[in-house]
Amino acid sequence: MAAPFQDNPIDGAKVLIVSSDYETLDGTCDYLKRxxxxxxxxxxxxxAIGEASGVQAVIFFADGYAKESALETxxxxxKGRGATVIVVVSEQVxxxxxxxxxxxxxxxxxxxxxxxxxxxxxxxxxxxxxARP
Numbered sequence: 001m002a003a004p005f006q007d008n009p010i011d012g013a014k015v016l017i018v019s020s021d022y023e024t025l026d027g028t029c030d031y032l033k034r035x036x037x038x039x040x041x042x043x044x045x046x047x048a049i050g051e052a053s054g055v056q057a058v059i060f061f062a063d064g065y066a067k068e069s070a071l072e073t074x075x076x077x078x079k080g081r082g083a084t085v086i087v088v089v090s091e092q093v094x095x096x097x098x099x100x101x102x103x104x105x106x107x108x109x110x111x112x113x114x115x116x117x118x119x120x121x122x123x124x125x126x127x128x129x130x131a132r133p
Contacts, residue, residue, distance in 0.1 A: 008125075009125055009128035011036035012037070014054065014055040014056050015032055015038070015059060016042060016052055017040070018045070025043070031117040052080050055083050057124055057127070058077055061089045063090050063091055074108075085124060085128055091112065096108075097110040
């Protein structure tokens with residue numbers, strides 16, 4: 001018999017936070033730790049693509065990067081086999097929700113800036129719950 005799932009899908013979840021802003025990284029990381037997640041951080045997009053294979057979720061603050069680079073990185077996250085949840089935070093919601101791979105990938109949620117911690121947490125919880133086998 002399989003072990004029952006935890007009530008909180010965030011508890012122990014490995015979450016990669018990608019941002020070029022250290023204040024955003026620190027605040028998001030602290031918030032996720034307080035709710036039981038195991039956050040990791042990346043500022044370099046190449047590093048983030050590699051790190052994404054070992055996590056359940058990615059939170060990508062895309063506006064801190066050149067548009068083309070951010071779109072390529074999102075495409076790489078979508079092609080990857082790691083994260084079951086990809087949350088993109090951007091002022092350009094339409095751009096990221098309609099871009100090639102993300103438009104066809106149910107793992108992707110795009111949130112408009114400003115996005116508060118509870119909004120990220122809600123997106124993660126909902127997507128991690130639905131990703132359970």
